[in-house]
Amino acid sequence: MAIINVNGQKRDLGNVSSDTPLLWVLRDQLGLTGTKYGCGVSECGVCTVHLDGDAVQSCVTTVGEVGDSVVTTIEGLSDDGLHPVQNAWREHGVPQCGYCQVGQMMMAAALLKSNNDPTDEDIDNEMWNICRCGTYPRIRAAIKTAAKELQK
Amino acid sequence: MSQPKRERNLTSRRGFMASVSSGSLVLMARLSNAQDIEVATAAEGDVESFEPDLFVSIGSDGKVTILAHRSEMGTGIRTGLPRVVADELEADWSKVVIQQAVGDKRLGSQNTDGSNSVRHFFKRMRVAGATARTMLEQAAAAKWNVEPATCRGKNHRVVHAESGRSLAYGELVQAAGELKVPRPDELRMKPASEWRYIGKDAPITDLDAILTGKAVYGIDARMENQLYAVIARPPVVGGKVASFDSTETRKIAGVQSVIEIEGYQGAPVFQPLGGVAVCADSTWAAWQGRDRLRVNWEDGPNAEYDTDVYAGQLADSANKPGKVWRDTGDAKSVIAESDKVYAADYSVPHLSHAPMETPCAVADVKVDAGKVVSCVLKAATQNPQAVQQAVGAALGIPEAEVVVHVTLLGSGFGRKSKPDYCVEAALLSKELQRPVHVTWTREDDLQHDYYHTMSHVHIEASLREDGTPSGWLQRAAFPSISSLFSDGADQAAGFEIEMGLQDLPYEVPHIRVESGKAKAHTRIGWLRSVNHIPHNFAVSSFADELAHRAGCDPLDYLLTLLGEDRLLDVKAAGLSNRGASAEEYPYDIGRLKHVTQRAADLARWERRSELPKGRGLGIACCRSFLGYTGHVVEVAVDHDGSVQIPKVWTVLDAGVIVSPDRVLAQVEGAASMAATIAMYGKVTFRQGRVNQSNFDNYRIATMKDSPREIITELVESDAPPAGVGETPVPSFTPAMCNAIFSATGKRIRSLPLADHDLTWS
Ligand code: FES
Ligand code: FES
Numbered sequence: 029m030a031i032i033n034v035n036g037q038k039r040d041l042g043n044v045s046s047d048t049p050l051l052w053v054l055r056d057q058l059g060l061t062g063t064k065y066g067c068g069v070s071e072c073g074v075c076t077v078h079l080d081g082d083a084v085q086s087c088v089t090t091v092g093e094v095g096d097s098v099v100t101t102i103e104g105l106s107d108d109g110l111h112p113v114q115n116a117w118r119e120h121g122v123p124q125c126g127y128c129q130v131g132q133m134m135m136a137a138a139l140l141k142s143n144n145d146p147t148d149e150d151i152d153n154e155m156w157n158i159c160r161c162g163t164y165p166r167i168r169a170a171i172k173t174a175a176k177e178l179q180k
Numbered sequence: 181m182s183q184p185k186r187e188r189n190l191t192s193r194r195g196f197m198a199s200v201s202s203g204s205l206v207l208m209a210r211l212s213n214a215q216d217i218e219v220a221t222a223a224e225g226d227v228e229s230f231e232p233d234l235f236v237s238i239g240s241d242g243k244v245t246i247l248a249h250r251s252e253m254g255t256g257i258r259t260g261l262p263r264v265v266a267d268e269l270e271a272d273w274s275k276v277v278i279q280q281a282v283g284d285k286r287l288g289s290q291n292t293d294g295s296n297s298v299r300h301f302f303k304r305m306r307v308a309g310a311t312a313r314t315m316l317e318q319a320a321a322a323k324w325n326v327e328p329a330t331c332r333g334k335n336h337r338v339v340h341a342e343s344g345r346s347l348a349y350g351e352l353v354q355a356a357g358e359l360k361v362p363r364p365d366e367l368r369m370k371p372a373s374e375w376r377y378i379g380k381d382a383p384i385t386d387l388d389a390i391l392t393g394k395a396v397y398g399i400d401a402r403m404e405n406q407l408y409a410v411i412a413r414p415p416v417v418g419g420k421v422a423s424f425d426s427t428e429t430r431k432i433a434g435v436q437s438v439i440e441i442e443g444y445q446g447a448p449v450f451q452p453l454g455g456v457a458v459c460a461d462s463t464w465a466a467w468q469g470r471d472r473l474r475v476n477w478e479d480g481p482n483a484e485y486d487t488d489v490y491a492g493q494l495a496d497s498a499n500k501p502g503k504v505w506r507d508t509g510d511a512k513s514v515i516a517e518s519d520k521v522y523a524a525d526y527s528v529p530h531l532s533h534a535p536m537e538t539p540c541a542v543a544d545v546k547v548d549a550g551k552v553v554s555c556v557l558k559a560a561t562q563n564p565q566a567v568q569q570a571v572g573a574a575l576g577i578p579e580a581e582v583v584v585h586v587t588l589l590g591s592g593f594g595r596k597s598k599p600d601y602c603v604e605a606a607l608l609s610k611e612l613q614r615p616v617h618v619t620w621t622r623e624d625d626l627q628h629d630y631y632h633t634m635s636h637v638h639i640e641a642s643l644r645e646d647g648t649p650s651g652w653l654q655r656a657a658f659p660s661i662s663s664l665f666s667d668g669a670d671q672a673a674g675f676e677i678e679m680g681l682q683d684l685p686y687e688v689p690h691i692r693v694e695s696g697k698a699k700a701h702t703r704i705g706w707l708r709s710v711n712h713i714p715h716n717f718a719v720s721s722f723a724d725e726l727a728h729r730a731g732c733d734p735l736d737y738l739l740t741l742l743g744e745d746r747l748l749d750v751k752a753a754g755l756s757n758r759g760a761s762a763e764e765y766p767y768d769i770g771r772l773k774h775v776t777q778r779a780a781d782l783a784r785w786e787r788r789s790e791l792p793k794g795r796g797l798g799i800a801c802c803r804s805f806l807g808y809t810g811h812v813v814e815v816a817v818d819h820d821g822s823v824q825i826p827k828v829w830t831v832l833d834a835g836v837i838v839s840p841d842r843v844l845a846q847v848e849g850a851a852s853m854a855a856t857i858a859m860y861g862k863v864t865f866r867q868g869r870v871n872q873s874n875f876d877n878y879r880i881a882t883m884k885d886s887p888r889e890i891i892t893e894l895v896e897s898d899a900p901p902a903g904v905g906e907t908p909v910p911s912f913t914p915a916m917c918n919a920i921f922s923a924t925g926k927r928i929r930s931l932p933l934a935d936h937d938l939t940w941s
């Protein structure tokens with residue numbers, strides 16, 4: 029019987045097999061559909077969540093690998109939708125269709141936690157998520173805005 | 181409003197009425213006809229007498245509900261069009277609730293495609309808003325016993341300036357509901373100077389839902405008791421299941437059923453491709469089960485499709501006389517008699533839409549006494565009416581019995597106006613008699629798309645002493661979208677040739693446009709900006725080649741080619757002008773030249789000659805979807821051949837702009853998408869099968885290689901609104917390739933750049 033810790037809650041997954049990707053457990057079993065599917069092979073980043081604060085791709089992270097680690101999804105990133113990254117995304121009007129943006133924000137939040145003053149090069153290297161709508165320049169700008177907020 | 185009552189009407193009416201309080205003023209606008217507006221009060225009891233094509237309602241509490249009938253896939257239209265209504269209504273935006281419409285043909289076309297939303301509905305939305313406001317003004321005037329003309333709707337109140345009296349909209353709805361609906365010619369439309377929302381920015385209505393993960397897309401749509409399906413489809417279009425073995429599949433925990441779906445008959449249209457579906461209690465179980473199926477496929481007539489071979493056939497076809505679409509002057513003889521003829525060929529491979537969210541839908545079919553009676557779907561669709569038609573036909577029920585709830589779309593680009601995936605869900609639900617959700621994996625999406633055509637364009641021009649063309653002949657060969665609807669169609673459709681070929685805007689006395697035959701061997705579909713992609717790539721690259729041959733500056737040469745400020749004779753060129761009249765939407769060469777010149781000014785084009793080797797500026801322009809775009813792209817090509825795009829300047833003239841920030845976002849997104857087309861976009865077939873399978877081999881530009889800085893200028897204009905979503909796509913790619921020539925001396929005549937060696941020393 030697998031129990032995982034998601035957004036501060038212990039969730040019982042019943043007899044789910046340990047090689048099931050976290051993504052599908054979150055979406056289909058726990059009803060946390062904020063985390064999206066885009067490729068299933070760690071190529072697009074739309075499924076990004078935090079595992080003990082680090083960004084991981086939930087499509088290639090199995091329930092077994094999660095173990096006792098703490099999982100944070102967009103639903104748990106902030107109580108009120110006012111995480112500095114969410115605020116910056118709002119301010120810059122980043123989303124077009126919005127589908128990739130949860131993954132983008134989870135990636136950016138993790139990046140900013142380890143580096144609260146990322147250079148353009150840092151952003152280039154860390155933010156490898158795909159946005160088919162092409163919101164990249166606004167994502168870059170929003171990350172810089174969020175960084176300023178976090179430096180305060 | 182006298183159509184017979186149906187279950188469907190109740191469903192959709194209840195949907196709308198749930199958000200409308202008793203006593204509301206409800207305007208029923210037939211969107212298909214702005215003249216046809218009816219009104220009633222939704223008092224208790226008579227609510228049930230309404231038909232569902234309601235469009236705007238005002239509650240006695242002042243709450244305004246506006247129906248959004250177009251699909252939201254990232255353009256902001258779900259916010260933009262309701263703001264047009266709210267503007268004329270003089271509604272307080274904070275009191276407006278937007279409700280998504282179900283599919284209903286009485287709403288006019290809901291096909292969110294062709295960059296048509298604002299163009300087609302701007303006027304009608306204004307009329308609807310102005311109608312409601314005028315009635316509120318009249319109701320207030322009657323109460324105060326004053327002339328209606330002295331009363332003004334202002335920010336959710338009607339104000340009588342002389343006496344200083346005012347009444348809130350909510351207080352007037354009862355009285356307004358008893359008035360006769362004013363005719364459109366009795367309305368006082370607000371002058372542009374008084375617009376409060378049109379042309380002003382506002383956050384999109386779904387912003388908070390998106391930022392908190394609560395937004396519901398097709399992949400997130402749920403119905404009680406639903407199963408999840410993943411489908412193995414024939415690897416070759418037109419193929420069939422010969423036999424299959426699901427022994428291993430059924431061993432996967434959670435797998436419930438394995439169901440064969442029949443292949444299509446005749447032309448593909450929006451029919452399912454067929455295959456074997458695995459239905460399970462989670463997506464993952466269905467997926468694992470699908471991967472363990474052992475299917476023997478019969479490949480059918482497209483088993484030999486090989487795009488390397490096909491490229492040669494297209495080139496042959498484009499290099500011999502074809503069907504003539506335009507013959508201005510006598511280009512054939514002029515070119516034949518010239519001793520200075522220059523010719524070049526350009527090619528663009530198949531592309532895949534690859535929307536970020538793969539095609540997904542959930543369907544619930546109701547069966548009564550063994551007969552299908554109705555179907556409810558929730559789908560990420562650009563065209564709920566096409567879903568109604570396709571699902572209705574597949575289930576053998578009238579389309580009116582198919583209720584389509586439209587979710588948000590994780591982008592679409594044309595893929596999601598083709599509802600084969602909705603039909604799949606409906607067929608499975610019919611079989612299992614419970615709701616079934618179909619998810620396409622990324623592999624499914626890339627290998628079973630409605631691909632952008634593959635194209636070869638041949639151009640030749642006879643040149644005068646000064647290097648300008650006297651005659652111009654261009655001929656394209658590509659499998660046509662018509663093959664999707666008509667089995668075996670092997671000739672281009674007029675609307676395809678018109679996109680960037682037949683409408684050649686250059687001032688050349690002799691112009692001839694032709695197309696060669698090409699039979700399709702896969703499903704061909706429209707993708708954001710459609711045939712403009714290969715056509716503008718060819719035309720704008722050829723213009724640049726001619727400029728360099730003549731030893732001219734490419735900007736000067738292009739402006740010379742465009743010629744005098746004038747209106748292109750749309751009729752003489754045989755253009756349908758996307759169904760718009762040439763009076764309302766002329767083909768204005770002056771506007772095209774203006775966006776081109778402005779883009780060059782913004783980019784400081786004169787820097788061109790000072791740039792070091794490896795750096796280059798390129799220019800191109802295009803009129804598409806009735807709007808005008810000028811592009812300058814700057815590239816930096818490293819010695820090792822890697823390409824960066826530090827900057828792009830886009831000037832867009834799309835007439836009146838409703839949501840400026842969303843238009844900027846579309847221009848930014850177009851640059852990124854076109855950069856992907858230029859650098860990486862290529863789908864290939866071998867033995868009828870697609871070689872690409874996921875983003876590792878169908879690459880998409882990311883933060884690192886997308887244009888770094890995107891400078892956009894929107895031309896201020898009071899011309900009627902033109903297209904926006906597709907308009908800024910086509911000219912980016914040739915501008916980029918022209919920049920690469922300028923940087924490296926390497927001329928790109930076939931896409932993508934990934935196929936070319938761009939190293940230099
Ligand atoms: S879905 Fe996990 S990286 Fe794409
Ligand atoms: S906003 Fe649509 S994919 Fe990123």
